[in-house]
Amino acid sequence: MPRTAGRHFLQIPGPTNVPERVLRAIDFPTIDHRGPEFAALGKEVLEGMKRVFGTAGHVVIYPASGTGAWEAALVNALSPGDRVLMFETGHFATLWQKMALRLGLEPDLVPGDWRSGADPDAIGERLRADREKRIRAVCVVHNETSTGVASRIAEIRRAIDAARHPALYMVDTISSLGSIEYRHDDWGVDVTVGGSQKGLMLPPGLSFNALSEKALDAARSARLPRSYWDWQDMLAANRDGYFPYTPATNLLYGLREALRMLAEEGLENVFARHQRHAEATRRAVRAWGLEVLAKNPAEYSDSLTAVLMPAGHDADRVRELILERFDLSLGTGLTKLKGKVFRIGHLGDFNDLMLMGTLAGVEMGLALAGVPIRRAGVLEAMAHLAERHARPARAAA
Numbered sequence: 475m476p477r478t479a480g481r482h483f484l485q486i487p488g489p490t491n492v493p494e495r496v497l498r499a500i501d502f503p504t505i506d507h508r509g510p511e512f513a514a515l516g517k518e519v520l521e522g523m524k525r526v527f528g529t530a531g532h533v534v535i536y537p538a539s540g541t542g543a544w545e546a547a548l549v550n551a552l553s554p555g556d557r558v559l560m561f562e563t564g565h566f567a568t569l570w571q572k573m574a575l576r577l578g579l580e581p582d583l584v585p586g587d588w589r590s591g592a593d594p595d596a597i598g599e600r601l602r603a604d605r606e607k608r609i610r611a612v613c614v615v616h617n618e619t620s621t622g623v624a625s626r627i628a629e630i631r632r633a634i635d636a637a638r639h640p641a642l643y644m645v646d647t648i649s650s651l652g653s654i655e656y657r658h659d660d661w662g663v664d665v666t667v668g669g670s671q672k673g674l675m676l677p678p679g680l681s682f683n684a685l686s687e688k689a690l691d692a693a694r695s696a697r698l699p700r701s702y703w704d705w706q707d708m709l710a711a712n713r714d715g716y717f718p719y720t721p722a723t724n725l726l727y728g729l730r731e732a733l734r735m736l737a738e739e740g741l742e743n744v745f746a747r748h749q750r751h752a753e754a755t756r757r758a759v760r761a762w763g764l765e766v767l768a769k770n771p772a773e774y775s776d777s778l779t780a781v782l783m784p785a786g787h788d789a790d791r792v793r794e795l796i797l798e799r800f801d802l803s804l805g806t807g808l809t810k811l812k813g814k815v816f817r818i819g820h821l822g823d824f825n826d827l828m829l830m831g832t833l834a835g836v837e838m839g840l841a842l843a844g845v846p847i848r849r850a851g852v853l854e855a856m857a858h859l860a861e862r863h864a865r866p867a868r869a870a871a
């Protein structure tokens with residue numbers, strides 16, 4: 475391949491651009507993971523992750539991709555044959571359901587249209603109909619990365635409470651954590667699943683469970699086989715800042731730096747920054763004359779936008795052309811959405827000019843591919859950015 479000058483634009487919805495500070499932090503000699511220096515690192519990242527999840531409870535860090543943390547959530551808290559209520563928000567919700575099936579659970583997947591979030595009313599209805607309380611967990615993907623739709627996690631909690639149902643509440647925040655507001659404790663979530671490679675600005679390879687006391691209680695009697703994922707082994711070692719097996723030491727250096735960066739900016743400012751970039755992106759899409767896949771404005775994702783292609787135009791062909799001409803990677807349409815949408819990631823370590831570069835690449839690529847658009851998206855996005863205070867407030871000192 476010939477050399478491409480300048481920086482690659484990695485605008486898929488994760489993995490995201492890893493900032494220089496995090497790259498430099500990772501680039502240090504690996505230390506003894508049973509020595510005193512490691513214990514300080516372990517304690518700092520475990521504490522920092524609690525702030526990001528919004529919990530005073532325990533957080534577990536696995537050397538695994540997000541899929542590992544999905545499995546950990548299920549095998550620690552549930553038993554063979556347990557019913558789990560899931561909602562078909564898109565590709566990732568469907569994959570989590572398949573995993574539940576493979577593990578010997580009985581998932582009940584509420585059908586969805588891949589353009590909407592999990593419906594609190596439909597969940598409440600299913601729970602009320604479950605008079606024998608056989609459903610042991612409700613599992614929801616907060617931000618469905620395949621569609622750019624964010625489910626209303628607090629409202630779903632209220633629906634579970636209104637149905638007076640004791641099921642555990644499990645939420646996947648792999649593409650929302652550190653980008654979109656999330657409150658594990660306040661929203662009454664029992665197990666939150668997270669991953670390193672999106673809002674946390676790290677390479678892939680770490681994933682997380684945040685745990686409620688109720689989840690820990692459930693784990694005491696849960697009977698699905700588990701070994702590597704066992705919360706108790708983790709929590710026992712974590713008390714002193716250690717891990718039960720060899721941790722991903724260098725990724726933890728990166729996590730320490732990323733947590734410091736999020737704290738310096740202030741989580742509220744991080745969320746506001748994502749909101750502003752997401753709105754500018756949606757305005758660009760509409761100005762092009764194209765449609766955002768997400769149907770309901772209350773469920774728009776602040777971390778990515780999926781864009782519907784007009785009939786007769788293949789989204790993957792446009793993506794290929796944009797990669798070839800502008801060295802810009804966009805997210806592909808997954809399974810049912812293949813060829814029908816492309817996804818713009820606007821999450822992680824990202825600023826106004828990175829967004830403008832991205833939208834300019836998309837606008838030029840759409841025109842080059844012969845997609846009938848108005849060449850007005852970049853201007854519209856610029857107008858929104860200018861209007862909505864160019865610089866977020868500084869984090870409180």
Ligand SMILES: Cc1ncc(COP(=O)(O)O)c(C=O)c1O
Nearest residue numbers: 539540541566619646648649669
């Ligand atoms: C919402 C969501 N859940 C789960 C996963 C799976 O995580 P991983 O690919 O890190 O195993 C992803 C990956 O993109 C995701 O976006």
